[in-house]
Amino acid sequence: MHFSIQNILFLLVALAGFGLFAWQASRIRANVLMGRDRDVSGDVNDRLWKTLLVAFGQQKMFKRLTPAFLHLIVYVGFIVINIEVIEIMVDGLFGTHRFLQFAGPAYSALTGTNEILGALVVVAVTAFWWRRNVNVVRRFTGSEMRAWPKMDGNIILYVEVVLMVALFLMNTADLKAHQLQNLTMPGSFPVSQFLTGLLPDSVPMLHVLERIGWWSHIVGILLFLNYLPSSKHFHIIMAFPNVYFSRLIPQGQFSNVDSITHEVKAMMDPSYPVPAPATNPDGSAVAPTPFGAKDVNDLAWTNLLNAYSCTECGRCTSVCPANLTGKLLSPRKIIMDTRDRMEEKYNEPLLFNPALYGKEAKHDPQEQLDKENHTLLRGYVTPEELWACTTCNACVEACPVNINPLESIIEMRRFLVLEESAAPNALNAMFSNIENNGAPWAFSPSDRFNWADELFVADKKELEVRS
């Protein structure tokens, strides 16, 4: 153990890195909690099981095999390589060198696996880059994929390559320094053993290079950690709570609005006791919440959590029947808009604050957007998008992390209809048909049973008797 100024420096860097991340996480938590309350208690076993399958098990990724395998490499690499990050943290704090080496063969297995995964990560990330920049996969395009989301996608890939290069630099320099001194290097290095020729033959130089690799890797990880909250890459953390808190009920089941239930019950039964309106601690009435959602704080907090879990992969949009047929609706845009609006209205992210980098860096400013009336609805999402939805749940089914764009769409439709009476005329006609005729079409209720007139069935018993 060589305790030195390096360890104190490392302690300060690590504290700064984790502290900054904790501060960012608390600001995002506050944003999410601006949403309406939703009870997600209970069903713990079902929720854990779902989290195990969908989040840890990547179950829904495997609907598309190529990206599923590429993503699996990076995901497993992330988890396994992070075991070595624990070692780096301990070494950094206590001046040990590769303290896990006491594990012997297990340490060789760990370092060997890390090296192979590290190399595979570089391959997978290269393939990802290719899919984003050269042979562009269609779902990585679209009106919401503006300059910032595109750049974000590439930054993540570059950082991952830099981290892997740092890891290999550290291992290769360490390995070669040991070899030159005829020392036994703990661990197994199936990739670095082929890279030693690239480094100089001087032991002091190799020690410096090993330190550069070590520091780049851990500082890179701490910087990347603090990049996450501004990025779509935040999904590597948020996917887990998002899946845990996602719905357990059938996808077709829409929520009931309780305040409306009280009103309707009171209309049908005058003796129904309507609960007294909520009051503030000082006794004044709480301002009634609107029906549906006009802005982000009218959505449930789980819908806001969705927005921080989205990695903008576009699977939702690529299966949306409206989007496939050229309509404006893109479920991914609804989710990205929700995040942009939260970051505009409440705590902004550390990087790429829309106010600092200009709207065009993040968002597609559509002409039809009403700049004065700046809320999620109309400020970001237009009624035209909302009315194109067929509520088919394809987007919900497609999302690998159980984001539900449909809930947000329906909440905004509710605001349009119940607060603004702004449904398309054809739908208003449908509503009045239901009110007046008990059917969405303009038929007389007295004709409802006409289908049964002059109805005959072949009498098969009679036929058998005859034959």
Place this chain on the structure above:
Amino acid sequence: MAEQTAKRPVSVPVMADLAARGESPEILFWVGCAGAFDDRYKRVTRAFVRILDHVGVNYAVLGKEESCTGDPAKRAGNEFLFQMQAMTNIATLDGYGIKKVVTACPHCFNTIKNEYPALGGNYEVIHHSTFLQQLINEGKVTAQGGESFKGRRITFHDSCYLGRSNNIYEAPRAVLEVLDADLVEMKRCKTNGLCCGGGGAQMWKDAEPGNKEVNIERTEEALATLDGNAAALENLQGVQSNAPAVPAGAGSANSVIAVACPFCMTMMADGVKNKEREQNVQVFDLAELIASAEGLNA
């Protein structure tokens, strides 16, 4: 032919009459607005009733007392109207002590099954695809003695509100299997099924500006699947599927797009018409196919 005269009238039992006699049916057949008013879907209602009558199921309908479940209002955001409809219907159903509901409409099915309980309406709700599957499993329906579908090409179009919404994928396929037809799957099927374009209250309004109607996209996929036109299937966007394209050969003469939803029926039938393929491709509901195969039409 003599056989055609061997028919008997079906007197559809109405709940109010049964209640007046102090009787209660085993199941209530929820007809739905499309089943009651849409000329095309009335044929599905009649086919399903022929099956119920033939099998001797103890059933009833609400007749003129039935009213819209509120599904289109709810999907369009009109929660107030939905709850008015729901509570009116729940009062009617509970007034008759209904325990079990069967319906041929996935939208009615989803609404009554999933959304009525929170408003106090608790029933066992079964979609007719599941009900027909049960009749087949019990041997009460054999699909013998009527029109033969043997070797004819059939593709089943999943309804969103049956499939993704309620995870019913196998029942309609099990019903079709009894026909001994050549069942082919579209690339976008089951969980990846493409919407017909009619859900979410789209049925009652024009589509937003775009470059294609959803039902045309879906009909093109269905036709290419029935035709075994691999080239046409290559152009599909969205879901990637590893399922091989159906080989060309049998062609689509006399083939069928099977549906289990009134909106899908309208959308797919309009699509086939738009593509001018009505002469060799027909759109049928499961109940119609079974009633024909069973020889119940009269």
